[in-house]
Amino acid sequence: QGRATISKDKEKIKELWEPVIKTWFTGGVDDPRITVIKVVPESGYYWDNKHGNVVAGIKMLIGATVGKTLDDSIEGTIKV
Template sequence: MDTLNKEIKHSIENLTGKEAVKKIREMVDSSSLCFFQTEVSFDDSQSARPMSVQKSDEDGTLWFLSAIDSAKNEEINKNSRARLLFQKPSSMEFLELQGNAEISQNKEMIHELWDSIAKNWFPKGKDDPRISVIKFNPQAGHYWGTKNGAGLAGVKMLFGMITGKPMDVGVEGELKI
């Protein structure tokens, strides 16, 4: 293991508070699709499903629209712990968040989060009685990325392969909100 760690070069940059929130918002604003994973599922499979973030707040809170009668909402009602997994392949960035999810049917928030795509799931529009809001409060996470974008990282990796010298291409860190 020590030999492997000596060959791989990357930087560790742990972020807390406002810096952690900034990293979350940068990723979410550029790639709002994620896998939303609840801690409880009916078959103990740690169910994950694709979701789209409707909004991110200044404090890192993420907002989703969901059907009140969905399995996901039932799972959240049993255990509010959840995990979000984001990927932005074009720049080789990844983000994993852990936190708590809350469900409401706050009409003001539903109207604020509503967009035309939501009509595919809620054909009765903004006032569909099945719409709920999921508020995800991140507490911690981890991110991975490249220092200078995917293109330069690829060139550095190729150079490292040719020369046999490890190149510093990656950055990762813990997030504490």
């Protein structure tokens, strides 16, 4: 959860600009469709697997096959 604000701040757009973004915003930093969204988090939820993505993926496939959760991940809530 958090709060979001919307801005058309040209200086911030220039600061965050990357050339590849011109793929979508063909007018460059002056494209009128560009908007900056600033999110200030209040809380969040995290999930991390203990053994890496490959092992987690294999466990997910096996779990789906046998109909049992083999999840041994670490998860929780963070308050900011």
